[in-house]
Amino acid sequence: MVNQNKKSAFLKIAIAIVVVIVIVGAFILPKLYSKYLKANTNVSKKTYLYIPTNANFQQVLDSIDVNQLLINKESFLSLASDRDLSTRFKSGKYPIEKGMNNRQILNMLVAGNQEPVDLSFRNIRLKENFAAQASKKLEFDSLSLIQLLDSADFVKSYGFNTDNIYTMFIPNSYQMYWNISAKDFFIRMNKEYLKFWNAERLQKAKALNLTPQEVTILASIVDSEALVDKEMPIIAGLYLNRLKRGIKLEADPTVIFANNDFTIRRVLNKHLRKESPYNTYMNLGLPPGSIMMPSIKAIDAVLNYETHNYIYMCAKEDFSGYHNFATNLSEHLANARKFQNALNQRNIKK
Template identity: 50%
Template sequence: MADYKKKNTVLKVILALIIVLGLTAAWFAYQAFMAPSIASDEDYFYVHSGEDYASVLKRIEDEGIVKNPELFGYAAKLMELPANIKPGRYKLSKDLNNRRFIGNMRGGYQDAVSFRFQNLRLKTDFAGLLGRNFEADSATFLGLLNNPQVAEDYGFNSDNFFSMFIPNTYEIYWNTQPKEIIDRFSKEYDKFWNEDRKAKAAALNLSPKEVSVLASIVKGEALHVDEMPEIAGLYLNRLQKGMLLQADPTVIFANNDFTIRRVLNRHLTIDNPYNTYRFKGLPPGPIMMPSIASIDAVLNYKKHDYIYMCAKDDFSGYHNFATNVADHQINARKFQKALDERNIKK
């Protein structure tokens, strides 16, 4: 009887130990795989192209990405992450567990960059924005944007290549190669220039590239989208009459001085093909990245007889338009007087 009780006690102890060990193992497995594990307040964790697992694990620990790096490392080995890690931009959230985090890096399930751009003046501005949003640096992107052969490959030249990039929002993976990103913009450009837009450009006796150059001038002049078709109509009138465009934004671009607030006679003398006070027709390329609104304003321009315009003296950003020099000079004197009153000399 005593032996029986002793054996029964031993069995109970063993059973208790099994339960404890089982619960411990279950708790450990839960913490390692299923419990929320992210400690960082960062929105994303980046795995660089060519980066090995040891480097990634060290950064996860050094940057405080997870609460328990040891448990993360244990789970990562069991899930074979060391041999299968993929570069990318991975979303972090406080409810994310190791299993999902590791699974994302193992499968390359990253979040795309919602890349939006507009109101860019120079290629350097665009390259900088690209470098801040994607893995490759700005110098790499600028090298592509300034490469004549790259421009030629897409059917452009160094002057008008900038018009291939249509401002919009694009979903692109962070570690996409720079050339592939340029390819994406080329495809979007081809989609944008559909048959309807091409037909409207042809009706103006302009190519899509020329429309974009004119649109960049319209954008440079217009502070308000609703005035763009009227401004576009004015410049089209000048082109059709063989007149100099005499667009102040082209002079500012030609002088490479974007601090100019008042275009003076000395600015007009520069010998530069972008100076439309000296050179007839359109400049060789866009003076800034044209917007969709400015391109469509050219294609759907407002028909009128205006060939002159001057900013309104109320500084509203709108313009006074004129069909003759006399009326234009009246408008110009009003604006020059307003500039003087505000002590805007340059």
């Protein structure tokens, strides 16, 4: 009888324990589920959380609030406190997607698993424009990059000067992290530059008796002149003929650049008189720097120029974007008159 009573008491205790477990579980498990596993993002499509360099935890929370990224902020803060997120998060650009839970978000911020930025640039006229465009996609401000490009000592350490430093940037599409610093961005672009100027391209530049920087400067003129890509090798050959013969390049795009007036459609004598090292009507040889960021096609057009005897060119009078080329001055003047008459007929005076 005693054994029976013991068994009955044990059973009651076991049942009580199970009941307590069930009650506690019913109370705790939903909280644990909400804290760790339940979807907690208030977005219908991928949205980004930007955490600036040197941001504090309150700034992170403010950004989450402003963008209304979470459904239940309290459950996120609870897990964040458990994981000591306030001292462990990393800066960057983070994708917040529909269905993500707190654990996934926290793991991403602690590990620094940010999404890279796609940065593309080409045919940008001025380095100031380039810096502004880069800063729109990346964290650093344009001034910080300009200060590097204008630092003679800094760019000299990479083999450039403040005039030709713009030739270092090869137009293409790149992936990098949003919070890259201006200096690290410069270093990355220098690596891409060295990769671009492989042994084959360096050998071709050497055969032209030009440095990679000079090839790019000439390519910037070629790219500015050529509205049709297939004319690039011809135009490159023309300017190389002039350089070899010691004839001034007399390239209209350099005059427009020297005058800093990119609305000019008709280069006049007053423009030609502009005192500037970039005015190739007044100065022999190449300008000190590029007049735009030339395309890779233009750079390769210089390296693979077309051999011919042309030393003059003039836009065709049909405004097709093509040019009339000439080997002598009389032929060139005839071509120029046809184009000038076409400009007059269209009342293009400047």
